[in-house]
């Protein structure tokens with residue numbers, strides 16, 4: 558999805574998914590998708606520690622298998638983890654049964670009540686089935702940090718422009734996002750802190 562802030566009509570297709578938390582409180586929810594990743598995850602954890610910020614990491618099962626120590630480190634430092642399928646698959650390309658099997662296999666590794674569909678792609682039937690067991694977490698702001706054609710300044714601009722009370726913000730702890738996420742995150746955290754926001758996990 559190429560829009561920085563999903564419109565209301567889109568949110569209504571998946572009414573029980575979480576797009577944004579309370580509008581009343583000055584709290585934002587940082588999320589990091591696609592890790593753990595040896596190029597970025599640890600450095601992101603260090604940046605978060607510096608700001609005493611807690612976040613939620615939507616992990617890919619295969620990456621957890623590849624780098625179990627990084628996965629443990631995320632949890633050890635007090636962050637929350639969520640399920641992002643076993644192999645980062647797109648729901649539209651899979652039958653409901655096969656898609657759910659991807660999620661269940663990842664659940665054996667990740668053990669979280671939270672699920673975020675890769676690429677935001679999930680069929681209504683998959684969504685209904687998975688909603689029975691998981692809280693489906695979408696987002697309010699997508700930074701597009703994975704897009705290597707965008708500069709860190711542009712990514713920071715997206716955070717500044719779209720973040721509001723209760724925003725769930727998507728970054729990526731992936732190799733593709735390395736340059737953008739590592740240089741934007743400290744600036745974004747400083748900016749949001751100066752604006753009076755607190756950082757919380759999704760539970």
Ligand SMILES: [Zn+2]
Pocket residue numbers: 590591641645674675676
């Ligand atoms: Zn993803």
